[in-house]
Amino acid sequence: MPTIILLRHGQSIWNLENRFTGWTDVDLSDLGRKEAQNAGEKIIKSGLKPDFFFTSYLKRAIHTLQIAANVMDLNWIPVIKDWHLNERHYGALQGLNKAETAKIYGDEQVLKWRRAYDITPPTLEPDDKRNPANDPKYQGLSCNEIPLTESLKQTVDRVRSCWQEVIEPRVRIYNTVLISAHGNSLRALAMMLLHLSPQEVLSFEIPTGQPLVFTADSHMNIIDKKYL
Numbered sequence: 001m002p003t004i005i006l007l008r009h010g011q012s013i014w015n016l017e018n019r020f021t022g023w024t025d026v027d028l029s030d031l032g033r034k035e036a037q038n039a040g041e042k043i044i045k046s047g048l049k050p051d052f053f054f055t056s057y058l059k060r061a062i063h064t065l066q067i068a069a070n071v072m073d074l075n076w077i078p079v080i081k082d083w084h085l086n087e088r089h090y091g092a093l094q095g096l097n098k099a100e101t102a103k104i105y106g107d108e109q110v111l112k113w114r115r116a117y118d119i120t121p122p123t124l125e126p127d128d129k130r131n132p133a134n135d136p137k138y139q140g141l142s143c144n145e146i147p148l149t150e151s152l153k154q155t156v157d158r159v160r161s162c163w164q165e166v167i168e169p170r171v172r173i174y175n176t177v178l179i180s181a182h183g184n185s186l187r188a189l190a191m192m193l194l195h196l197s198p199q200e201v202l203s204f205e206i207p208t209g210q211p212l213v214f215t216a217d218s219h220m221n222i223i224d225k226k227y228l
């Protein structure tokens with residue numbers, strides 16, 4: 001049965017500091033590394049053995065994958081890194097403390113920025129040093145691919161193209177794949193695979209470091225989902 005393991009990276013330093021992260025390339029905290037190790041152990045215990053890995057361009061997801069792969073003794077497994085799996089771009093909120101931002105703009109506004117389907121956080125100015133265009137990782141992207149902010153809807157659109165063009169064809173060949181990515185890029189993927197409505201995805205949360213296993217039928221309909 002085609003099996004897709006969704007793994008949200010372990011706690012990052014900015015998760016710990018409660019800061020909007022998005023495309024900011026922060027590393028795992030000590031707890032995050034431990035969570036990644038536990039994730040690898042849980043996958044071994046489940047009897048699942050991934051044959052192909054996918055991750056984003058961001059080191060918190062890459063390091064989570066490397067730690068888990070090391071625990072599973074699967075360092076040799078092929079990996080595709082794809083920026084389409086990056087976290088949702090959080091625009092000008094990136095770097096701000098979530099609780100302090102709520103004190104300034106109110107809980108309701110912050111909840112809309114964080115969870116509404118079609119609302120974008122404030123846009124980064126193009127000359128802002130946080131513009132991804134300044135980052136060598138994104139040199140190959142065209143101007144209209146580089147986000148200055150994103151709604152979940154826009155994230156779903158880019159994750160969908162990655163699923164259709166990059167991941168799904170390999171799930172059909174390799175059978176068991178593991179995708180190490182981010183809270184919102186994985187919510188986007190789950191929304192698409194589980195056919196969740198914008199209202200349903202609002203409360204759909206994936207905890208850090210907890211492997212979520214989707215089993216599909218031959219038409220790629222998800223017939224079972226469970227946390228390890």
Ligand SMILES: O=C(O)[C@H](O)COP(=O)(O)O
Pocket residue numbers: 019020021022087090114182183184
């Ligand atoms: O980018 C971030 O800040 C987190 O990874 C996800 O944040 P959220 O829970 O506010 O969507």
